[in-house]
Amino acid sequence: MYELFLQKLKETAGFDETDLATIKKFFIPKKLRKKQYLLQEGDVCKFSAFVEKGALRLYSLDDKGGEHILQFAMEGWHIADLYSFLTGETSTYNIEAMEDCELVLITKQSHDELLDKMPKYERYMRLQITNAYLAMQRRLTSIISMPLDERYANLNKDYPHIVQRVPQHMIASYMGLTPETLSRVRRKIAEAKK
């Protein structure tokens, strides 16, 4: 239930067996069925989750009930409403399992304790957030500066596993488009290729 996470700690921040034994105590295993929520709008985000298995999405709802997907998380990724998690303010997001999931959770209190007592954990977290930042920056760049077809092509190049695994209307939502528009973009690309 912890394999992937422990392996990643080893690879990314040089955790040894003693470190792993220590850190394991702070994480809580949790299973989630498809369509269950890890977080609902209006609640405080009490946990940060590492995905051992499955896939989730973080999204907000607009006044008309439209979904806007801000993030996907698959195996090996962390997911939380980081702002709510860190500040304790209520969240405006939802986190929902798109498939049956196995997660390991940590509370804010444990997280803070580890940051203080375990420099390797702080290093791991710094590297994680840096990668998340760089990934989001790429996404933002493509949104403000590239035509739609290129944006979709890039998404396919950077995250083929996501595009394959997730329904298209969710990809559309992630790109800030309607499903119809994405469908037409795909048709255009397919035609151009031939």
Next chain:
Amino acid sequence: MYELFLQKLKETAGFDETDLATIKKFFIPKKLRKKQYLLQEGDVCKFSAFVEKGALRLYSLDDKGGEHILQFAMEGWHIADLYSFLTGETSTYNIEAMEDCELVLITKQSHDELLDKMPKYERYMRLQITNAYLAMQRRLTSIISMPLDERYANLNKDYPHIVQRVPQHMIASYMGLTPETLSRVRRKIAEAKK
């Protein structure tokens, strides 16, 4: 020339006078005149900069020569093409002084050395990147889920000093809009208010 940076290190990560004396050696003061570049497309981003004074922008150019502003940086902020800085790959961005600037720079080598030798520096960096991540997430959320007028209103709320200090066509670029469209959005908001 280092005042603001040192003060921020103290406040954010608990640096004491000894720490400050140590860290000062690693940073290089640098002045930049308006319109000078800290980084040009095709070069490697050799420095990460802290802004003591002035204002800069990080932007990319599309095939038609259109500018797309990914980030502003004013006093108290860091700026770099982080990806290029960390990986050593050539950058696709430009960083230009919008006003005369005073910066303090650090090289990748010094940055790595500090991360290894000075836990407080790593803490400071983790907190900085976390804040940058949260800010970008807010921006991305507003892009994919809010109508234009709300997006502009939010920008005004979150960063009034930027909106006031920077020419409107650059705000438009930052929002991914043409200057004409932003002008019309502003007119609409002004009319609605009355």
Next chain:
DNA sequence: CTATTTCATTGATTTAAATCAACAGCATTT
């Protein structure tokens, strides 16, 4: 196995934003 959601595509129409073009106000330079 059948019923029912969920999902993707396509067409017609409306709406929003980009583009093209002109102009006026400032600031800076010389």
Next chain:
DNA sequence: AAATGCTGTTGATTTAAATCAATGAAATAG
């Protein structure tokens, strides 16, 4: 003071995407 460049606005037109509506295919539940 004349000239130049930068800036923001407005109008007319084109273009891109959203919306509205219908359909068919695939997946899932009963």
